[in-house]
Amino acid sequence: MFFWIIIIAILMLSIGAVAKVNDIQKHLEEVDENRDETIRKLNDLYKSGLLKKSELKVKKTEHKRKIYLDQLSEHLHKLHGQGLLTDDELDEKLEQLHRIHDDHEDVVKLRQETGNEDIVCLAKDLGDEWVCVCGVKNDKTGYPINCTNCNRSQQFVFNYYAKGK
Ligand SMILES: [Zn+2]
Secondary structure: OHHHHHHHHHHHHHHHHHHHHHHHHHHHHOOOOOOOHHHHHHHHHHHOOOOOHHHHHHHHHHHHHHHHHHHHHHHHHHHHHOOOOOHHHHHHHHHHHHHHHHOHHHHHHHHHHHOOOOOOOOEEEOOOEEEOOOOOEEEOOOOOOEOOOOOOEHHHHHHHOEOOO
């Protein structure tokens, strides 16, 4: 009986993880390639031989990703307009979104190297606070310091997952 409970729990967790990945993929696929000006330009460059197939693919994904992040930013502003996010919450989440955007290339590399799909940005020192690779800002209080969200240690992420490491 216990054995089956474990198996069912593992199955449910895997389904959850797959659903999350599909969700992002779905957003990227939602961009209508025929109506998007930038995608049309990229396709023209590919047809003329100026872009390789691999370059076309990377640039399309990159462009769609940018559209997706813009949408997320718009969502945050709308929720703020409806009073569902305070000024501070809006600022904090926009800041988080920009970090995700800025570190994208490093994040892709880090995810491949470590297999940790929850990494969304590099570790950052903000003076009194530090940003974990999971995107959450933490206070620098107490020791040893671990992220309040993913429990990674501050020292570990700065040693291995910061800029220039
Ligand atoms: Zn974390």
